[in-house]
Amino acid sequence: AQRVTQPEKLLSVFKGAPVELKCNYSYSGSPELFWYVQYSRQRLQLLLRHISRESIKGFTADLNKGETSFHLKKPFAQEEDSAMYYCAPLPFGNEKLTFGTGTRLTIIP
Amino acid sequence: NAGVTQTPKFQVLKTGQSMTLQCAQDMNHEYMSWYRQDPGMGLRLIHYSVGAGITDQGEVPNGYNVSRSTTEDFPLRLLSAAPSQTSVYFCASSRGLAGVEETQYFGPGTRLLVL
Numbered sequence: 214a215q216r217v218t219q220p221e222k223l224l225s226v227f228k229g230a231p232v233e234l235k236c237n238y239s240y241s242g243s244p245e246l247f248w249y250v251q252y253s254r255q256r257l258q259l260l261l262r263h264i265s266r267e268s269i270k271g272f273t274a275d276l277n278k279g280e281t282s283f284h285l286k287k288p289f290a291q292e293e294d295s296a297m298y299y300c301a302p303l304p305f306g307n308e309k310l311t312f313g314t315g316t317r318l319t320i321i322p
Numbered sequence: 323n324a325g326v327t328q329t330p331k332f333q334v335l336k337t338g339q340s341m342t343l344q345c346a347q348d349m350n351h352e353y354m355s356w357y358r359q360d361p362g363m364g365l366r367l368i369h370y371s372v373g374a375g376i377t378d379q380g381e382v383p384n385g386y387n388v389s390r391s392t393t394e395d396f397p398l399r400l401l402s403a404a405p406s407q408t409s410v411y412f413c414a415s416s417r418g419l420a421g422v423e424e425t426q427y428f429g430p431g432t433r434l435l436v437l
Contacts, residue, residue: 236300328429345413
């Protein structure tokens with residue numbers, strides 16, 4: 214079955230330390246991939262798309278087709294990065310889109 | 323628990339037709355929302371509800387109506403379908419206003435094609 218996995222439900226990182234939120238997918242072909250973020254008491258919002266190759270708020274994510282991963286990274290964590298992060302591949306064709314279960318990131322001051 | 327369920331899974335409409343996308347959750351969540359996801363644009367919020375009888379607009383509400391007569395159900399109505407509404411629609415729910423403290427649970431999605 215096609216699926217996306219975020220193995221860490223909770224992740225705590227000290228301020229200034231590097232952050233990596235893991236996302237693995239099992240889809241055939243090359244899905245378009247997104248990371249979404251939800252800050253406290255705010256709505257879900259798009260953080261970045263792998264196609265655009267942008268760096269949003271210092272975050273980047275590289276698609277590794279060999280490992281079928283799309284990990285979200287930031288070299289130096291900031292307190293305002295505390296949020297819920299969802300990985301979401303968008304497959305081609307008629308395959309069902311599945312969101313990851315989310316990782317709750319807490320930045321320790 | 324079934325979690326968040328959506329029906330139908332796939333629908334084809336002609337321009338001008340109306341239809342209702344169903345969403346239900348059995349987790350007694352107060353907060354429910356509808357998103358659409360378009361290629362290259364990510365999720366966009368259509369409407370949301372913070373409890374039975376209370377709804378509000380999101381980022382792209384035009385062309386859609388919602389109601390929340392019960393805690394469990396949050397249907398999305400397309401009044402007069404347009405090709406621009408071709409998209410994948412997701413319903414989501416959470417115990418409270420989603421954020422760091424609350425996980426948002428998503429339905430499997432409804433893929434809509436408007437011809």
